Amino acid sequence: MSGPDLATLVPDHDRLERDLTELATYVDPDAPGWTREVFSDPYRAARDWVRRQMVDAGLETTVDAAGNVVGRLVGAGSGKPLVTGSHTDTVHGGGRFDGVVGVVGAIELVRRLRETGTELTHDLVVCDFLGEEANEFGLSCMGSRAIAGVLGAEHLDRRDGGGRRLGDAFERFGTDPEGALRLAWAPGSVHGYVELHVEQGPLLERQGVPIGVVTAIAGIERLLASFSGRADHAGTMPMGERRDALAAAAQAVLSVEREGCGAPVHGVATTGRIESGPGAFNVVPDHARVWAEMRSIDAEWLSGAKGRIAEQIASDAAERGVEVVLEWLNDQAPVPTDPSIQDVIGAAADDLGVPWSAVPSGAGHDAAHMAHLGPMGMIFVPSRDGRSHCPEEWTDLADLATGVHALGATLLRLDAWSPS
Ligand code: GLV
Numbered sequence: 001m002s003g004p005d006l007a008t009l010v011p012d013h014d015r016l017e018r019d020l021t022e023l024a025t026y027v028d029p030d031a032p033g034w035t036r037e038v039f040s041d042p043y044r045a046a047r048d049w050v051r052r053q054m055v056d057a058g059l060e061t062t063v064d065a066a067g068n069v070v071g072r073l074v075g076a077g078s079g080k081p082l083v084t085g086s087h088t089d090t091v092h093g094g095g096r097f098d099g100v101v102g103v104v105g106a107i108e109l110v111r112r113l114r115e116t117g118t119e120l121t122h123d124l125v126v127c128d129f130l131g132e133e134a135n136e137f138g139l140s141c142m143g144s145r146a147i148a149g150v151l152g153a154e155h156l157d158r159r160d161g162g163g164r165r166l167g168d169a170f171e172r173f174g175t176d177p178e179g180a181l182r183l184a185w186a187p188g189s190v191h192g193y194v195e196l197h198v199e200q201g202p203l204l205e206r207q208g209v210p211i212g213v214v215t216a217i218a219g220i221e222r223l224l225a226s227f228s229g230r231a232d233h234a235g236t237m238p239m240g241e242r243r244d245a246l247a248a249a250a251q252a253v254l255s256v257e258r259e260g261c262g263a264p265v266h267g268v269a270t271t272g273r274i275e276s277g278p279g280a281f282n283v284v285p286d287h288a289r290v291w292a293e294m295r296s297i298d299a300e301w302l303s304g305a306k307g308r309i310a311e312q313i314a315s316d317a318a319e320r321g322v323e324v325v326l327e328w329l330n331d332q333a334p335v336p337t338d339p340s341i342q343d344v345i346g347a348a349a350d351d352l353g354v355p356w357s358a359v360p361s362g363a364g365h366d367a368a369h370m371a372h373l374g375p376m377g378m379i380f381v382p383s384r385d386g387r388s389h390c391p392e393e394w395t396d397l398a399d400l401a402t403g404v405h406a407l408g409a410t411l412l413r414l415d416a417w418s419p420s
């Protein structure tokens, strides 16, 4: 491709490393790993840090009603913006790279564009979206949902385990929940959205390929199953006469796992949490709850899995005389990335002489919601041993830099691209 010299856009490795290291200092000192959960004090401090980096990089920076930190590099022409970004919240006990890479990588790219005098025609908007990770309110991607116009009043009425309302949590954090409901950018108002992210799985490392072009983002179905049985003396009640809620819940855990193991394409099923009571050695448990989820890029498998799991759990519980209530929470449907953007990312990697491979995303991303606003794509970089959502999460600096470079090459191509 003729145009700007791509070699000049190589990110500054030291700056990238410094940014990752600095951002990693904003964590909960009393929690494991790198914990920076949404609405927490370290999260607030980290976002101030992100805002300062955006301002210093030359971005016109605002914090919108939903708490997204949004920086704009004004382009030479008019028209719809190019948008990139990701998130800086983490799961409890999480790592340093999930989401962070797409934010600090985009800021470093802006620095390189300005330092090399590379002017885009389109505005380039960089977002640090509020609260991407699933939280105690059972909602992920809160900031990008607001921008995409899919955050509803019913979401703000959700309550966490302590009975606190999500809308009130927004307010306490200094954001404007009512304003967030009116924030929506117009459908079709984005020229192209591209998010750089760590893969969080093992495919790229196993293939020895530094860049992944994401084909689709998995859909997620979440299940809260509540079991009610009967408390009895654990020493005296005969085995065949019990109504053991925890045993029914344990069977549900295995049914969920079995469904994931039997998935024909990309499909996974996980129980992330189980609780039961009264919780003594010598009492048969009378209640239990199970939090589980299924994910796949295949909508048909996902809805089939949902039905099969519901049936299995209900019939296993009934055999034990245990009642079960199943509450389903759809997080998102599978979202394919735009084929044209996939082509552009592949061509950009070719421009850099970097091997790439097409991969699905088993993780959820803000990109899934930004797809409401315009053509969307994602660039992955390898995760060591496929580990993520744990302190061991790691991506080599060289791979991160390749990802930032590929993001730059992609955005330059998209700047000159018109959708057909
Ligand atoms: C977010 O990281 C998710 O996939 O749950």
Ligand code: MN
Pocket: 087, 098, 099, 132, 197, 363, 364, 365
């Ligand atoms: Mn993420």
Ligand code: MN
Pocket: 091, 098, 133, 363, 389
């Ligand atoms: Mn995550």
